[in-house]
Structures are given as structure tokens and as C-alpha cells.
Amino acid sequence: MNLWITTERPTLEKLVSRLQLITVNDEEARQLTGQWHLLQAGRAIQKMGPRTVILKKGEHGAMLFHDDELFFAPAFPLASFVDPTGAGDTFAGGFMGSLARDGVVNSANLRRAMFYGTVAASHTVEQFSVDGLRELTIERLDERFAQLVDFTKCEN
Numbered sequence: 001m002n003l004w005i006t007t008e009r010p011t012l013e014k015l016v017s018r019l020q021l022i023t024v025n026d027e028e029a030r031q032l033t034g035q036w037h038l039l040q041a042g043r044a045i046q047k048m049g050p051r052t053v054i055l056k057k058g059e060h061g062a063m064l065f066h067d068d069e070l071f072f073a074p075a076f077p078l079a080s081f082v083d084p085t086g087a088g089d090t091f092a093g094g095f096m097g098s099l100a101r102d103g104v105v106n107s108a109n110l111r112r113a114m115f116y117g118t119v120a121a122s123h124t125v126e127q128f129s130v131d132g133l134r135e136l137t138i139e140r141l142d143e144r145f146a147q148l149v150d151f152t153k154c155e156n
Contacts, residue, residue, distance in 0.1 A: 001028045017049035023092050025056045038063065039070070052110065054095065054117075056088055064114050069107055073114035076122035076148055083128045087121040090133065094120025094141070119144040 001024065004012045012032075016022060022045065026038055033044040038055060042065040045053045053065040059081075064071040095117035102109040119141055123132040 002031060005031045013048060016045070019050045021052040021054070022050045023054040023056065023088075023095075025058070025088060029055050042070075054114070056091060058084065058087075062091065062114060062118065064110055066107060066110050071111050071114060073111075073118050074148075074152060076118055076144060077151065078122055078126060081125050082132075084125050085129065087124045090124040091117040091121040094118070115145055115148050116141065119148055 001012075005028065016032075024032065024045065026041075029038060029041040029045060030036055033041045035041040035044050038057070042053050042055045042063055045055075046065055051067060053063075055063040055065070057063065059075050061072060061074040064073070095113045097120075098113035098116035099105060099109060102112070120136075122144060123136050123140070124130075126132045
């Protein structure tokens, strides 16, 4: 999106104003909004129109801005890391697949979708190119999802 921000900003801003949900990485968010602080950048993108903003931060996880809510999904901790190519696209696919499976867009389902996006992307970066996805099953995604939930659980 960086090219479009630079070369077609008015057209891009018009498009963004019509979106319900947008996914951007941290660099794109900063370039689009002029805000260095990612919390401010995410909120600034919401003010452009989208109700929901997903701000991907690579190995540092992703942030979800939905209405007045903020949610953070960490990256899945991996023992090996080979190639980040395609991880953002895989995150988006896992996210949208989870929402489609749930059938309803609400806060709880968006949060769950963030975790599914995270665990899907974790399979991508473990191998080169699409090799990490060739034998991926919903059972493996669900297993890693459960691990991520367990890793992030906090008791009062």
C-alpha cells in the first residue's frame, strides 16, 4: 500500500472512507496518518472511516481497533523462523476464515479471528515460501490456537 499512499493518496483516502474494516502494517499506518505512535495511528485510521482497523506489527503481533475497543494479539512464539514472506497475507486469510466460520462480526469473534490470523501466519514463517501451508489443517490451526490462548491467559 505504500506506493498508493505516495502516488494516489486522495483516491486511497476516498476508498478507505468507504471501508468497514482495513488491515495495514505498522509502516503503512504511520505513512497514511503521519502518526508515529501506533495507538494514535490506529485511531486516526478509524476516523478516516473504517469501524475496524487491524494494525499488523510483524513479529510483535497485531492490534485490533474496533469501535472504542483495543485488543492486542501477540505473535505466536516459535522455536524456528525461516521466511516472513506472505505472513501478513496468511494472517489476513486466517482472520477472514475465522470470521466466516463464526458467521457474525462482533467483538468476541474479531478477537478470536486475530488469534487465528496469528497462528495461521506462524505456520507460514516456519518454512520457506508456501511450504508451511501445504499440509496445514484446521486441526493444527485449532491446536496452535489453544496454545496461544493458554500462553496469554491471565488470572485475576
